[in-house]
Amino acid sequence: MVNTASPPMVSASSRGFPYRSHPTGWFHVGWSAEFVAGEVVPLRYFSRDLVAFRGESGTLSIMDAHCPHLGAHMGYGGSVCGDELVCPFHGWQWNAEGHNTRIPYSSRPNRGQRVTVWPVQEVNGLVMLWYDATGAEPTWELPLIPGYDTDTFYPVHPHCTGEWLNRPVAPQFLGENLADSAHQKYVHEATDVPEIVEFSGEGPLWHSRQRMVWGRGKGDTWLTPSGGKVGHLDIQGWGIGIALFRFEGIDDTVQIQSITPVDDTVSDLRMTNFVPRHEPGAVVPTERAAKRIEHLRRQVGRDLVVWEHMTYIARPPLPPEEAKPYLAYRRWADQFYPEAAAPAVSSATGRS
Numbered sequence: 184m185v186n187t188a189s190p191p192m193v194s195a196s197s198r199g200f201p202y203r204s205h206p207t208g209w210f211h212v213g214w215s216a217e218f219v220a221g222e223v224v225p226l227r228y229f230s231r232d233l234v235a236f237r238g239e240s241g242t243l244s245i246m247d248a249h250c251p252h253l254g255a256h257m258g259y260g261g262s263v264c265g266d267e268l269v270c271p272f273h274g275w276q277w278n279a280e281g282h283n284t285r286i287p288y289s290s291r292p293n294r295g296q297r298v299t300v301w302p303v304q305e306v307n308g309l310v311m312l313w314y315d316a317t318g319a320e321p322t323w324e325l326p327l328i329p330g331y332d333t334d335t336f337y338p339v340h341p342h343c344t345g346e347w348l349n350r351p352v353a354p355q356f357l358g359e360n361l362a363d364s365a366h367q368k369y370v371h372e373a374t375d376v377p378e379i380v381e382f383s384g385e386g387p388l389w390h391s392r393q394r395m396v397w398g399r400g401k402g403d404t405w406l407t408p409s410g411g412k413v414g415h416l417d418i419q420g421w422g423i424g425i426a427l428f429r430f431e432g433i434d435d436t437v438q439i440q441s442i443t444p445v446d447d448t449v450s451d452l453r454m455t456n457f458v459p460r461h462e463p464g465a466v467v468p469t470e471r472a473a474k475r476i477e478h479l480r481r482q483v484g485r486d487l488v489v490w491e492h493m494t495y496i497a498r499p500p501l502p503p504e505e506a507k508p509y510l511a512y513r514r515w516a517d518q519f520y521p522e523a524a525a526p527a528v529s530s531a532t533g534r535s
């Protein structure tokens with residue numbers, strides 16, 4: 184009889200990861216289309232209960248969920264009045280800055296009471312939340328993908344997305360894929376181990392390029408209809424939780440893989456694909472575009488099996504070929520953990 188072990192539901196630090204705190208930075212918590220004006224949505228990230236609501240003017244706010252009055256979770260039964268959140272328990276009202284503005288059965292609000300509000304940015308149809316355990320404001324901006332909302336790409340939500348919720352994966356398990364070219368062969372079916380021709384970590388941005396031969400040895404395929412093709416996998420990391428892939432030599436598809444910790448045991452993973460439209464105005468990807476998304480979804484699934492069951496090796500025995508980019512990534516990543524001794528902004532550049 185086969186004993187199939189379920190993935191571990193223990194903290195990342197019990198799996199060997201050196202840091203206990205959640206990393207600082209921008210993290211993806213859903214797509215703009217999921218947050219409808221006038222609706223309240225409960226969320227849980229960074230070991231905190233949160234509530235999101237889009238006001239009638241269209242502004243999206245995310246704040247701590249529990250009402251300071253007597254502790255109700257405002258994501259369950261709360262409502263929106265104008266651009267403010269109304270608690271379901273006794274009707275106290277909170278504005279987008281988190282201040283109490285109204286107590287319906289009292290002559291004045293309690294201006295000293297405040298709910299913690301988390302910075303939010305909507306970028307390319309993705310909702311990004313800034314997390315810093317100390318409550319500090321964002322120190323960097325997220326770049327935009329040019330042309331994402333024009334006829335160039337299909338609308339991302341819901342047809343070009345995927346999500347895997349509450350998975351036992353620490354954010355950096357995904358992040359380290361950005362410096363790992365050997366797994367392309369063993370996990371993602373590349374014919375060879377691609378060469379990392381460039382890598383750098385500058386401030387909050389990681390960048391690396393892998394030289395790929397797409398479809399080598401496979402003849403003509405739907406992905407490479409003219410046979411094997413030389414190109415590059417261009418990779419950006421925006422902090423620990425957001426990774427952006429471009430498949431130069433195949434097509435103009437841009438993929439964002441994102442991971443956001445729910446608590447110290449599980450995270451939500453999402454993929455957002457910006458796939459070139461076959462025809463103007465089309466909303467649902469068909470033919471090659473549909474295959475492309477399915478293919479990308481399968482590849483994330485392959486990574487996930489490894490990430491869910493792995494343990495983290497803090498001092499890995501890396502051969503020289505992979506040591507430089509891999510260790511550069513780890514040094515760069517340290518800056519996002521408050522307890523790491525690294526300076527606030529680290530820098531690592533090189534060629535393998």
Ligand code: FES
Pocket residue numbers: 250251252253254255270271272273274275
């Ligand atoms: S608990 Fe929110 S108004 Fe009383």
Ligand SMILES: [Fe+2]
Pocket residue numbers: 360366370371486
């Ligand atoms: Fe991967």
